[in-house]
Amino acid sequence: MIRVQVPATTANLGPGFDCLGMALELYNIVEFTKITRGLVIEVDGEGAGELPRNESNLVYRAAKRVFDKVGYSPAGLRIRLVNNIPVGRGLGSSASAVIGGIIAANRLCDAGLNKREMLALACSMEGHPDNIAPALLGGLVIYASVEGEITWTKIDLPAGLKAVVAVPDFTMSTRDTREALPHMVTMRDAVFNISRAALLVAALQKGDLSVLGTAMDDKLHQPFRAGLIPGFKKVISAARLAGARGVALSGAGSAIVALADNNQGLIAEVMKDTFRESGVSARSLILAPSPVGARALEVI
Structure with missing residues (x-):
C-alpha cells in the first residue's frame, strides 16, 4: 500500500x-x-x-x-x-x-x-x-x-503565526467566482495590488506582522467576489477588531482566512458568530x- x-x-x-x-x-x-x-x-x-x-x-x-x-x-x-x-x-x-x-x-x-x-x-x-x-x-x-x-x-514564516479559517456551510465553484472577475483592471488598481503583494511577502519574511492589515488588502478579485458571500465585509471587520493581523478571502472562497499571532480562539468565535448573524452557519479552524x-x- x-x-x-x-x-x-x-x-x-x-x-x-x-x-x-x-x-x-x-x-x-x-x-x-x-x-x-x-x-x-x-x-x-x-x-x-x-x-x-x-x-x-x-x-x-x-x-x-x-x-x-x-x-x-x-x-x-x-x-x-x-x-x-x-x-x-x-x-x-x-x-x-x-x-x-x-x-x-x-x-x-x-x-x-x-x-x-x-x-x-x-x-x-x-x-x-x-x-x-x-x-x-x-x-x-x-x-x-x-x-x-x-x-x-x-x-519561512514567522514562529507563532496561525491561520484562523471561518468555513461557511455553502460551497463556491472556482469557475463561477472567476466569471465574476473583470477582464481588465485600471492601472491604479494594478499598482495597488503590486504594492500590497510586495509588502506582504516582505512583512512575512521579516516577521513584521504589524503591516499585514494593509498588506492583505486587494482590489483585483475580492471586491467582485464579496457579494457572493453573505456577511463577507462584516466578518473581515470583526476578525480585525478581535485582533487578526490581516484577513482575506481564502482562494476563491467561500472560506475567509485571518492571520494572527494572538487571540486565535477569540478570532475564530467572532468570525463564526458574525457569519451566523448574516444567516450563514459556519465552523472555524485554527491551523498552523x-x-x-x-x-x-x-x-x-
Whole structure:
C-alpha cells in the first residue's frame, strides 16, 4: 500500500492573486493498493456523500495522467481517501486530490517524476498553480509562469503565526467566482495590488506582522467576489477588531482566512458568530502553516 499526505492550502492571501499560496496543517490522505482487477474507491470524511467513486474521481484522473505518461496499466486498483479538507470552500481540496493522485501513482508505477514534472502535470489539470504549488511544496510559495513552466520560491514564516479559517456551510465553484472577475483592471488598481503583494511577502519574511492589515488588502478579485458571500465585509471587520493581523478571502472562497499571532480562539468565535448573524452557519479552524508539502508516509 502507498499512503500520501497532502496539506490544505490558502491562495492569494489578499493581493497575491494567482501568485501566492500557503500550505496549512490540515491533511487529506490518499491510499493506493494494487488489487487483482477493477477499480474500487472508498471515501471517508469530507465529501464522502458527494465525491464520485468511479473513473471520474479526481484522484483517479490525476493518477491516470501518470499511468498514461509512462505507459503503465494496473490490473486493479483500490483507492481510499480520508478527507479532512472541506470541499469547495477555497482550501485546496481539488489541488490535494490532484497532487495526492499524482504522487501515489508516481510511487505505484515507479515513474520517477520529480517535483517540477509533477507540478507541471498537476497544473495541466488545474489550469493554474495557486493551490497546486503550496500543496506540493509546503510553506508560503511565490510562483510565476515562465514560458509555460512554473518558477517558484519559498519563504519561512514567522514562529507563532496561525491561520484562523471561518468555513461557511455553502460551497463556491472556482469557475463561477472567476466569471465574476473583470477582464481588465485600471492601472491604479494594478499598482495597488503590486504594492500590497510586495509588502506582504516582505512583512512575512521579516516577521513584521504589524503591516499585514494593509498588506492583505486587494482590489483585483475580492471586491467582485464579496457579494457572493453573505456577511463577507462584516466578518473581515470583526476578525480585525478581535485582533487578526490581516484577513482575506481564502482562494476563491467561500472560506475567509485571518492571520494572527494572538487571540486565535477569540478570532475564530467572532468570525463564526458574525457569519451566523448574516444567516450563514459556519465552523472555524485554527491551523498552523505547514512547512512541508505532500509526501508519501509509507510504502508497504
